Amino acid sequence: GKRSGIGAPSPAMTISGEKRVLISDPTDKICADVLIQAGVHVDQKQKLSEAELAEIIKDYDGLIVRSGTTVTATIIEAAHRLKVIGRAGTGVDNIDCDAATRKGVMVMNTPGGNTISAAEHTCALIMSLARNVAQGDASMKAHKWERKNFMGVELMGKTLGVLGLGRVGREVVSRCQAFGMKVVGYDPMFPEDASRKLAIEPVSAAECIRRADFLTVHVPLLDETRNLINADSLATTKPGVRIVNCARGGIIDEAALLAALESGHVAGAGLDVFESEPPAEHEWALIKHPRVISTPHLGASTEEAQGKVAQEIAEQFVNLFSGKTVSGVVNAPDLTLSQRPELQPWTALCDKMGSLVAQTLSGGQVSRVHCAVAGPAVGQAGSLCVASALTGIFGALTGERLNLINAPIVAREREIAISHEVAEETVYHSLVTLTVHAGTHAHTIAGTVFGKSTGRIVMLNGHSVEFPPDGYLLIYKNIDKPGVLASVASCMAANNVNIGTAIVSPRDAEGVVTSIMSLDKKLDKAVLVKAKALPDVSELHLVHV
Template identity: 50%
Template sequence: MGLKSVLITDPLDPICEQILGSAGVEVTTKTKLTKEELLKEIKNYEGLIVRSSTQVTEDVINAGEKLKIVGRAGTGVDNIDTDAATRSGVMVMNTPGGNTLSAAEHTCALIVALSKHIAQACASLKSGKWDRKTFLGEELNGKVLGIIGLGRVGREVASRMQAFGMQTIGYDPMISGEVSAQFGVEFKELNEIWKLADYITLHVPLIPQTANLIGSDVIAKCKKGVKIVNVARGGILDEEALFHGLQSGQVGGAALDVFNVEPPTKSDAAYIKELIEHPRLIATPHLGASTAEAQFRVAKDIAEQFIDVAKGRPLVGLVNAPSLAVAMTPAMKPWVGLGEAIGKIAAALVQSDGNPPIEINCVLRGSKDPGQLLFLASSSVLLGFMKQASHRKLQSMNLVNVPILAADEGIIFTEQALISSDATPDGLTEHILEVVLKTVQNGRQVVNVTGSVKASIPILLAINSGNFGNGVDLEGHMGVFLASDDGFGQALGIFKEHGKHITAVHRSTGSPQNLLLVKAATPVGKSYTQQSDLKLLASVDF
């Protein structure tokens, strides 16, 4: 996928523009745009790079007539409407590792500051007081730290606070206790953590499942005097519940780097001013990623990731299209081509039958677990089918949005893996991809198309019960014909008569129907067979 122009709308380290420019990408930087200005500007660009200030709404994405990719130079993408991007076929990328160390260090600094009352003691001394008794602290050694979210940042926090002698417990729905034990964190369910933790730190994204994760009910379950740190996202911690917890003493202290509304002075919440000024709260203005090193890394990372997209390399940081993230790898590219090709063939054959399909079933037969290949190959089949059969504009359809667009058209899509030691013939890769289409009429089978990959080349193995021996390379232009017994010679004669250059002809075996695959240098049309016994079932361009 080419990438000609990129708009940057938030301040970034110059390395981002340097990397993109050296790769031949035209870069424009315009910061502090109003929404109206952004809506007008975005239509001219294929890529958009933001940090946290720019709000990439559905309106912005829809206005991006050429937009292919939105990049977040940072981790959180809550300022980007990923659902709207997905529906429009726009990739959303972040830089998952760029902020990790800075956010982890900021978290650890706040934990230490909470335990020693450093911020409050500093402010007291600067006001002219010498008050040693008020700021009696506590040691971290032996205290229990509950870490909610055991991704990159959570793990870095764990390793650093373990050096202070803290006992680290944690929860993450995506990993097991065996995995967390490898980096010294004892896995606990949330209800256990609330009861055990002296300190709680949050390292999860803001999604519906984590909104107000810690509210008044959770605070009531915690140890009296618990200390809470949030350097993740505002909204994960219920700020009003925290305020009341600080007031009552149930919460012994808190440190916030993020807020529901930023800056919090713009919030109209009645409690916010008292919360910020509370003597047991340490507040910083979203500084978790504000280090020179982190700013350089995220700018460099997002630029390099954009170049990877442009050059068709394997991708990292792809938020809304997991299948596309692996589609660029050398091992997977042939399967993307295979899936799309046989999806096109299946769609063309069904169209000739005159019955619109309601169900597409992809079966991947192989000698081992296909892993991500099943989803990738199946999505590619759906993409090929939709490109051949749909009325939608092709440039707006890709692996990012094709499942949504297919569902919009009422297509039921299923996939399954069948593992068997003798699943594939010699010379093929470990898998065979079979596509079965059914129509509305009584769910009867219309067409079955089978293919595989041989020496990194997608090949067609069968259409229905008609087999094609060692396979037919899926490239160029192909016509699928129903022919009489002498159809082979007839096809050659007809195409020669019309000056058509045939590159290959393949006859099916094992089927009562005599199928011919005719590969030509130019598209195969019905006009060549109107005066013959040949019936064109499908014409496909790969």
């Protein structure tokens, strides 16, 4: 029958060109159904080695995995047309996100799809630990009646320590509070006031570990969280503490946990995840310990969760391929923002602004790129604007056609400082001001969007102008006096170059103006040399945007 919470495949969306997706792990049938209905070609090939996947990945635009496939840098490097890797689940620690980012490949997950299932499994382990359910069942199956061996404890009045108050952690809290448990919690990204509203006492990680009767972890596996529960922290726990991990293997030091169980300090552990999956040989001693309840990573293994994550990841792929808004982007949050139709003219404008400035640099290496955004259209999109500008700068200076994912990464690798800020109000509805520092000079350009899609440059190095950043543009400074504009125009005409428009800025305090001419074609080098040699003309550049 139809699963709860899972809808029928979405109606087909318009996708330009054939898109090919490889599904390399078992997923619910609805995943392929949604993709195929949208016109995507789908192949399902499972249990591929790294070499096998690296060999065939070059033929695909998208890759969908669960936890079985490890997407390495080698595989990503071989993916010449790959645009997106999707994890039908929460964690992406089996995907080399850094390698994907460098390659300009989007990484997506489905963080909400298995929340309830993971929370319920955590609660099942907590209750099983409290009442020795698994041990009692094993005893009965061995034809034993050992009531005295399995004395349990109540949850009522006990303190639950929760490390990580994300979606799953908060769902666990609400369920355990229904059993009358007191809750202390730690999460550096969850405000204390928000914790108190949920009747969670906000504490430090150390205090959370120290005060818990039952301790559960709901944090991602990062360098900062690896072995978060270790010999030192276990020594500070209450005697008789019970510990649950349904998050990621590696958060708990398994050797230290085994020692604490064997000493009797830890009364029990419920483990759904392990440092190696399947477990390595040395891990079985912990798993076989009589006070450990273990399951083979079943946190998301419900019909409802698998259907939800399979459908969600497929729909995200279809949205991406259709140019619609995407969600669940792990390695480039600004890409989600950039998909908003009202921001797309601004990203195009910032790309062109970056390209234009880069083509007018007089010398020196780029050391810093800064964007100031003002107004309601772009006030929350500073990082998106600076990333867009970087794509234009790199395209002009290096020929690299980077994207919003990898342009900031490449900039930092080159030790180019990137920054953005919200500026004061502007006379325009909204405005982006880009400053590029190169050598000892700072080059500044500002642009806005008129209406819904008309981008205009409105300032260039302190001079007020207004022109569309399109096509071939001759940009130069000149002394504001009669005849200069005519001499440049005559040079163009003598070489059969047509001028579309000519814009001249107001003169500055030194009597200098900035002039911009739109041309119908590229200038030969010889013509450019002649134009640069004209009297009263300086800083002349031909740009193409």
